[in-house]
Every structure is written in structure tokens, then in C-alpha cells.
Amino acid sequence: MTRPLRLHPDRLFPADAGTRDIARRLYGSVKDLPIISPHGHTDPEWFAGDAPFPDATNLFLAPDHYLYRMLYSQGVPLDRLGVPSKAGPSPADPREAWRMLASNMHLFRGTPSSMWLNHVFGEVFGFEIELSAETADLYFDRIGEALQSPAFRPRALFERFNIELLATTESPTDDLRHHKAMRASGWKGRVVTAYRPDPVIDAEHEDFRASLSRFGELTGQDVESWSGYLQAHRMRRAAFMEMGATSTDHGHPTAATADLSLADAEALFRKLLSADFSPADAELFRAQMLTEMARMSLDDGLVMQIHPGSFRNHNAGLFARYGRDKGADIPTRTDYVRALKPLLDRFGNERGLSVIVFTLDESSYARELAPLAGHYPVLKLGPAWWFHDSPEGMRRFREQTTETAGFYNTVGFNDDTRAFLSIPARHDVARRIDAGFLARLVAEHRLSEDDAHETAVDLAYNLPKRAYKLDEPARTPAAA
């Protein structure tokens, strides 16, 4: 059965007619604002090389763990979905993999994935019928053709999407060659990097030792000495800032921070290098490094992002065969009040530091995060993240944080995605949900419509620019 694909202009607005009218007006003032994407995981090589994307499966399905984890949960093997394993590329025929997705679209009913996909199918590729078993081949063929045309190259899409700024995320061991190539090419698209040092901080990461060696090579520092190790961080941060970075990012299992003496920090570092360390040692080192990163941020001005609370690689069998980031990362209960205290005791009242905190544990929104951000000058709240980057998730974020932290201790939207084509769809969802939330406040006479308009624009555009220091004169020439 073939069904029409329609992106209703009122989608995601509250159903009540009066509230919807207000939402429509608020959304009208933000829908065409440029996209600021200050945190995400697109591949800089796309913009450096500007090569065409290969086909629908390799564009949409194989890299998107939101999609293939859902199919996997219903018993479809990853090998049939185009997902590469440690042994090499997937044995699946891309067209067959695409058909598998197409015939299981009912699994995504009520999920953000279906909204994002339909947005892309309708807005970017112009489809007017839904993806289904019947239309799988039509989709696969038309998408394949389109991708060969110049209008669907990464840079062309970047411009078409009205992206004012896009940040990627790299490891300190990345030589930033794609960012350099982009700049050398003279292309005007503003793509910057962000400093994510987890591989050289997390001693439990499978690549820790190899990353550390590479870290030493790139910086010429003795990274087996504590002072050399810290100096290497300073150098790579500076190098990242030359490629436009205004932020760092830290994806630790918990939000723990520590504030050890120099001697204790040094001894701990030596212990980690000896490889004779416990999980508690590794945790304490990650905790200490957040405080070290904060100290460096006070010097160089980089905004810190903390993304804690994911139990990575939960599925042992899958990890052994397919490696990381395969949809098997599961959120855990996360404490902030005790975890952040050492860092806050040291730097919480600094006005020159900015730390953006995220959570996968919504129970902390009203209980911990809004009260912390509503008090400490250094703290801001990142938007609803990952599993919660969804209509209901975003609504809960606003409902549970606004009354204590207000809107102005939040930082606007992050798409946080490597699904490049979904970026406009994701920002559009955020703008619609914020418009709907503000519209409810207006309809309940808790906020004037004038104030709501101003706030809507701030959430969509001004707050991310300010929070990520994107409108400040850059400290390094290259960031302009």
C-alpha cells in the first residue's frame, strides 16, 4: 500500500487551536534563522573533499545507530543492514539492506527517527509518497541518482541548509588535516573543530596507549611526564583553536570531578601509565582531568562541555564483533551534586569559565541540574541529549528546567549528529517544540507574547552563539 508523504506545516505544535495559533506565530519568527550547530559529529572529510555520498543505505542506514539498533532489537542481524564489522565491510547488498529498512518502517512510528527521515525525504529529496516495502526501490534509485548530482554534494547541501556554523569533534590525536584542507580550499562554509580528549584521558579506552603515543608524537612532548602531558594538552588545544575550536567536550561514564594536589595527580598519572591500575584509579584520573581542563579553559577561553552518564558498549558480544558506537550505549543514573563539587569548589564562581552540562538521566533536570545552573556562574545546561533529543524529551527538558534555571541558563539546541542530512530536520524539531512550549506559557498567561518572541529567537540563534562564544572576536586569527 502506497501512502502520501506529507510534512504538515503545523506538525509538533500543540493541538489546542488557540495555543497552536500562538506557536505558529512564534515559529514564524525563527524558522528561517540560520542554523548554528556548535556540537556534532559530522565528518570533516565530507566538506574537505566534497565527494558525493554513495547510496541511500550508506548515507542513511549504515551509519545511523538510531535506525539499525531498532531493527536489531527486532531480530534483524546487523550484517543485513550494511553495518561494517571489525572484520571489514558489511556483506549486505545496499539495495537489500534498504529494503529491510523500508519494510520495517512501522517500528519507527512515534519516534524522532521517522520524523527526521520523512523531513529529509520530503524536503531534501522531494518525495511525496512514504517509504515502504512497495516504494523501497523507487527511493533507493532516486536517492542514488540525486546523490550523483552537484546539488547533493556536502558543500552544496551545507549552503542549501543555511548553516552559519558547524562544529565537528576530533580527538587530540587527529592531525586536523581535513580542517586544514577546508581552509586552504577557500570555501566559505564555516566548519570548526572541537577538542575531545577522551582517548588520551580514559585509561580504560581500548586505544589509550596508542593514542598517548600519537599524542606525544604530534606535540613533541614527553607525555609520560605529568607536566609534559599537560603541556601536550595545552598545545593541542591551541592547535584546535587555530582550526576554529571554541569548545572542548568530555564524554565520561560519570560526572565525577576531583581536585587533587599536584603530587597526588602526578602519582596517579604514573600509576595509570604502569597499567597496574584499578577502575577506581581510571575514574579518579578522568575526574581530575575535568578540573585540569577547566583550569586550561580559564587560560585559553575554550568552553567546556560535559556529556556524562553513558554506559558504553553494553552489549559485550556485539562490541567484540562490531566495535564501538553500535547502538549499545545505555544511559545510567547520574549524580551531579556530589560529582561536580570538587570542580565547582575550585572554579565555580569564576566569571571567565563556562561549563555546559548534559545529562541522559532526566530525573536530574529539576532535582540537580536546574538548581546548579540557576546558581553557579560557570554552569549552563546543554539541551536534551541523545535519547531525549525528541519531541517529548525536549518538552520535558523545558518543563523541568525552566522554572528554576530560566531560559537564559540554557544554550539553545545541539543536533549532536553525524547524520548530516538530518541537521535541518533536527533544528526544525527543536524550534517547533520550543515554539510550542512558549506558546503554552503565553496561552496560560504566564508570559507575554512579545517576551515569547524574543525568547524564541534567543533560543534558536542568540544563546548558542553566546554560549559557545561564536560571536566573540576570536583569540586566534584562523577562527574569524
Next chain:
Amino acid sequence: MTRPLRLHPDRLFPADAGTRDIARRLYGSVKDLPIISPHGHTDPEWFAGDAPFPDATNLFLAPDHYLYRMLYSQGVPLDRLGVPSKAGPSPADPREAWRMLASNMHLFRGTPSSMWLNHVFGEVFGFEIELSAETADLYFDRIGEALQSPAFRPRALFERFNIELLATTESPTDDLRHHKAMRASGWKGRVVTAYRPDPVIDAEHEDFRASLSRFGELTGQDVESWSGYLQAHRMRRAAFMEMGATSTDHGHPTAATADLSLADAEALFRKLLSADFSPADAELFRAQMLTEMARMSLDDGLVMQIHPGSFRNHNAGLFARYGRDKGADIPTRTDYVRALKPLLDRFGNERGLSVIVFTLDESSYARELAPLAGHYPVLKLGPAWWFHDSPEGMRRFREQTTETAGFYNTVGFNDDTRAFLSIPARHDVARRIDAGFLARLVAEHRLSEDDAHETAVDLAYNLPKRAYKLDEPARTPAAA
């Protein structure tokens, strides 16, 4: 004051007129579907013997901890409510107990109990005025009379309620005589059992040793040896399957699982039998047994249900005098991410195993359970349970699980009740709430109405049949 009793046809639908219209249409397509009740606690003797229920108090009040715990919380002694104690039957006159309920109906405003009761009073008994102090006797008399008529016998009600299948829950030490008698009687009602081995697994259960003896007698196994004990489980599972069982059920204090070596499991079992064991030993044994049950399910195909997180018998004084299941079980914070890992590491990627997980800790819906069920092939989410089997509770379940797990990693509704007459009321509430939730998605243009119709039918009928393997050809002849 006497007030009319009205069951409004639009009850529980969202108030917004447009959304309500959609909900009405969706509900229309499911309201008359047969009831599938794959998990509950009705007494098989009712259907085996088909004896009349005694009176209103003994039918509604004395066995329903939802009702008497609320009266108890306001200072009414259980002895006045018909609730039996360990010393014997209640000293209360049933009519007096009924009057006590009737004159306190305001306590139930806004609770599901009042909706369930009113549904039964109106739909099953035809009352058109509300229960109150003034109408207490009228109710007591009319219900008493009705219960003597053939139309109110258990089997007649079963048929009138349009129940396609009803599962009861029995201990391994139950000889299943009522199920056997039912089958022998030639009655066509499909009532099956389910295997709930807690009394022979939980060494802290007050009947553990006695249950174990009985377990040995029934199976002829040496249940004091580890292999004999496991073999006894296999034999009782097979016997339960002969009485139609398609599932097991496990009501542990936590969701902990373990995967011990054979030697360690055996040693632990011996320790428990020595009675010289710690609470941690008992917990580890329950954890190990979940993994053992999963292993057996891979062989015999029974679906596992895990109902963790209730702190049983919290009120020490009440437990001493009245025993278990007296409304004093309190939910606790429950971890799933670490707890389930040992079992999932062993069997999480099996396609021949199905584990349905429940929770009393709603904070785990979006954080842990939806991400786990949205990834692992073996996991499905049971519906909102116990305290959360209520309009707001069900809404939160859908709002917090759908965006990550979708609808198709859930299993439809369980009434989980021993209040037989409330079964249609409870399924009706679930169908109305799901219709309302789907209607909101349609009204917000997040789902087409066609897809919503299909999903509504799946939630009400197809998913429970599939999840509990009720439409599969049975592996044992008796289950047909």
C-alpha cells in the same frame, strides 16, 4: 446525597475537541476486540468450580489491597474491612465493612480504583446511582442477589467479558488441580497457567524450605542437589506447559542477574540449603536463577517475565499479624543497566529467547528500559505496572518509552489482577489511554491516522498474542 453514576462514552480521552474526535475513532476500532490477559492473579478454582461469589465485601473489598490500603491509610483498621488475618477470618460483618467503604468513596477521587469500581457497578451490575453512605445497603443487597444468579457465575462472566485467553499464575508446588479440572470439564474458556517459581528460588521467603520439600515430592527429584533442583524446574515447567503455560514470572526484589560457573552455582546452592547464608547470598542465588531460567527458556520456549523492585511486606507489624500482600509493598529505585548485564552478556543476542521486563521505577523508562529494549533482541517492555497501571501512569509509560523503543518493543496490556470483575474495566482504560496517546500524535502530525489505527489494534490485540506466543502452534498438545 445520591448522585447519578454515569460512564461517559468519552471518558479518559484528551479534552481538546479535535484530538478527542481522533481518539474516539481509534478507540472505536479496538473497544470490542476480545480480551487477551496473558498475566494475572485470578484464582483458577473460580473457573474450575464455577461457584457463585459470596457477597459484595468478599468480592470487591476484602481481596483488593488497592481499596483497603487506602482506607487503612486514613486510620480504618483492616479488621473492620473484612480482611482476614493470620488468626483467621475477619470479625467484621460484611455489610458493615461495605458501609465503611461506601462512606469513604471520596478517598478514591482521582484514583483508578474509582474508575474500575464504577465501571463494574455500571456495566456489570447496572447501577445508575453512585455508591455512597446512602446507597451502601442498596448496593450490598443488589450485588448479593445478582451473585446468586447463573449469569454472575465465574464462567458466565468470563464469556460475557469476551475474554479470549486468561493466564493465572501458580507456584511450582501447585499441583494444578484446578487447571486440570477445568480441562476435564470440557469448558471452552481458555484459561492457562504461568510458572512463578519465587517460593522455591527465594531463600528469604518464609515458606522456602517447605516449598522446596513439596517441590521434591512433586517431581521425585533430589532437589537438594543442584542438578536435581534444576531438573525439577524443567519437569514443573513441562507440567505447566501441559496446562497451557507460555510464560514464567519472577518477582524479585531487584533485577539482578548473575552468570556463575557451575561450581560456584552449586556451592552457593549448598550454602543456601545449609541455612547459614547472608542476604547477599540469597540475592546472588535469585540473580543466578534468572539466568538459569533464561537457559531453560531457550530450550522449552517459555517467555520470561521479570517484575522487580518491590520492597515486600514493608510494614513489619502488619506483616506479623496479616501476612503478605496486604497493600504494604512499596516500590524502590531499581537499576537495570548493571543488573541485567550478566544475563544479557550470556543470552542478550539470542533470537529464540524473549524476556519481558517491568518496572515500578518510572525514572528508568526513558533512561534505561527503552534504550535496552530498543537494542537487545531478547528484551521487550511490559506495560505500566501496579501503582502505574492508571491513566497518568500509562500516559507516562508511552510518553517516556515510545520515542526510543517504539511501540513494537512493548507487549500490549496486562491487567495483572486478582479482581476478576475489573478485568474488562482495566483493559478498557488501557485501550482508551492508548487511543488518546495515539490521537495526540495524529493531532500533532507525528503519525498518520491510518498508522495509528493499525497501531491501536496491535497494542490491544496482536502484540500481546505475539509477545506471549499465544498464536504459535503450541509445543505441547494441551495448549491448543
Next chain:
Amino acid sequence: MTRPLRLHPDRLFPADAGTRDIARRLYGSVKDLPIISPHGHTDPEWFAGDAPFPDATNLFLAPDHYLYRMLYSQGVPLDRLGVPSKAGPSPADPREAWRMLASNMHLFRGTPSSMWLNHVFGEVFGFEIELSAETADLYFDRIGEALQSPAFRPRALFERFNIELLATTESPTDDLRHHKAMRASGWKGRVVTAYRPDPVIDAEHEDFRASLSRFGELTGQDVESWSGYLQAHRMRRAAFMEMGATSTDHGHPTAATADLSLADAEALFRKLLSADFSPADAELFRAQMLTEMARMSLDDGLVMQIHPGSFRNHNAGLFARYGRDKGADIPTRTDYVRALKPLLDRFGNERGLSVIVFTLDESSYARELAPLAGHYPVLKLGPAWWFHDSPEGMRRFREQTTETAGFYNTVGFNDDTRAFLSIPARHDVARRIDAGFLARLVAEHRLSEDDAHETAVDLAYNLPKRAYKLDEPARTPAAA
């Protein structure tokens, strides 16, 4: 830009027209009921001395941590906001501080603070334009003038606000002189005290030793002996009851209770006095004292309130400079099920005891608190507290507790404030939110409108009077 200030008559009601009509009717029956304020932190000296309040900054901003913490979170130093430090009064000019607030009102969009302020500005001071940078001086001047007039003295406002009863909160070491003076003055306003013994119970409180000495002086007891210490509590409780107290209040870091033997309690007390104690000792002592307080309540009839779960003075630097209660108290995850068990095992089934429990951890509403209060005769649920005393917070409280605990295990509203002028605003918000919640139940046909009217009046007026024993014949002459 100057904008009109309007308090819309329908504010906070649900947007749906039909539901709003019902809410309007329900609110109509409660809006003019007298205010019962059984728990709060106003200063009894205001009513004893009836001196005029000084100016807008000292009335609104400097004492209100909701306001200045938000400004502080955005980088405004407390010294610029009129907040006194340990070193003495604030160096800020009150008018300058007021301008700082006025020009940052956008920070409060969507927060209850903005609703409360606007209510006071509009209803109490008659402003018809919003506070902003442009109107800061106008506001400061007009408020300053008004405060000098007799109509704005504390007692006149008390009467204008239609307050039937107001409870303040004092330490056992307070000599209650202001309460005595009030009574001696012949003023008819009913202002009573409440017994908050934290400073003589919490050995980690910075004033513990000094408070203990004062406690001994006031009572003439040897408070370094366990029996003398307990006797001193009994005496101060009696003295508080003479000043109208009907309740005690306990603000511990957790909800832990204990039930030690006499010998163990005595030994623990000696250890605390030796000053050679661990945090765990201090915690155990607080836990034991809750049980001791319950035992005394059984004798003297005082209602217990437990307000647990705040991590006090989280910001070490701020605490060192400005002291306690400066907006740096952060909620923590709070367990009730295990924490309350020792007290409940001892006294949970008493009908002569009443314990009102509060939480800052909303995840405990549906999981722990509603099930506990829906079972134990001694337990009632306090209203949404502190960070959750807000429109969304109150809604969540009702949505998450009503289905299990009903309305009648809750105790109506507490304003819990030291912002005297905001008391009518806060009660008005609570009445509107409850009207809106009840209206939704009526609109969804879950409650009749007659029952909703009765319930609305109970929540606004009857339940607080009953729960705090304000309509019982007093046991002491002074309480009448």
C-alpha cells in the same frame, strides 16, 4: 520599552476552552477563602513590632534567594544586590541594586518568581506597567512611598491578605519574645510558631555547640546527659505550644531514621558531645532524633514535618563569605523506603501520630511517597516544595501522587516563604493549579464536577486545617 502589566484572570488555567471553563468555576469557589499558612519562614518581629519595611530592595531582593541566585548565576556579584555578607551589610546602594534586578527581568521568564513579583506589583502596589530598566526608578520610588503608609505595615497587610493563620519557624534556642510580644499586644492576627530543632540535633551544624549551651540555659536541664537533653526538648516543645505551635519541622540532609536501644542512643550522644565523631555518627544521631521526636509527638500531639534531601551550602566559597541560605542549597536524590522504615516499624501504625513528608526528589512521588502515604496511617504528603513550588512542579505533584495516594493523604498548600508579600500570590498559584488539575479530571470524565468542587475547597482550606490540627481544641490555653 514600557509594557503593560496585566494579571490575566485566567492565568495558569489549561488552554483548552472547555477545561478552562471548568477551572474557572472551580477556582471561583476557592479564590476568596482565607489563607491558611501552616508552614513558613516569615519573621515574627514584623508582626510584633509592626515597623514599616524599608525599601523595595530590602523588601524584595536582598532577602529572596530565588531572585538573587538567578542574577548571580548570570555573573552579577551578590555585593551589588544588597545581600549582606558575614562582614556586614551590603555595600550596594539599594536603588542601584533594584535597577540591576529591573534590567534583568528577562532571566525570570517562565519562572514562578516572575509570577509572584507581578502579582505583588499589580495587586498589592497597583502597578499597571512592567518592571524594566525604564521603570526601575518609578517602581523604587512608588514602593518606597507606599511602605511608609500605614496600609503597608505588616499587620495591615496581614489583615488585607485575609490570612486566618500564619506559622513561623523557630529554633529551640529562640526565646519566642516576638511571639510573646504579639500576644501581649492584643493584636488579633493569628501567628503561631513551629518547633525546628535542627541546630541542637545536627552536630555538623556550625552553631551546634553554641546552640546546645543556649538550649541548656533556657531549660535549666543538663543537656549533656541524654535524659536531660530529651527533657529539654520536651520543655521547649511545651513552650512552643504555648505560643500556638501545632507542629515540628526537621530539615535533615536525608530522610534516615533509626530506632536505637537506649544504651546505644546514649552512647552515640556522648560521642557527638566529645566532638570526636564521624559524619556517619552525626547522620545516625539525626536519624535517631526523628524517632525520638515521633515518640514525643505521640505524647504532646505535635505534627511532625520532615523536609529532607537538600545539600546545604553547596558553594564553599560563597558559604565562607556570605553564610547559609544564599541560594546555594541543591536537592539530592532521596530514598524514603529504607530511610523511614525504622521509624515506621516503631510508630507507623499509630493513629495518634501524624508525619508530613516532603521531597525535593520528584522521582520519589509515584515510586515511594504516594505508596507509603497510601498505606501508612501516620504518613501524609506535604505539597510540592521549594524548587517544585511552581506551576509545572505542582502539576507533576498531583499527576504523580493522586492516583496512588488520592487527594486526602495530602495536606493542602504550604507557602514556606519568608517573602511575606508573596504569600497571597503563592496561595493563588496553588489554587489555580489545583483548579486546573481537577478541571482536567472533570473534562476527561474521571471526576464529577460536584466532587471536584468539594475537593478544591478541601485542598485550599479544610485539609491544611485538619492536617496541622488547626481546628482541634488546643491542648494548651494559648493556642486558642
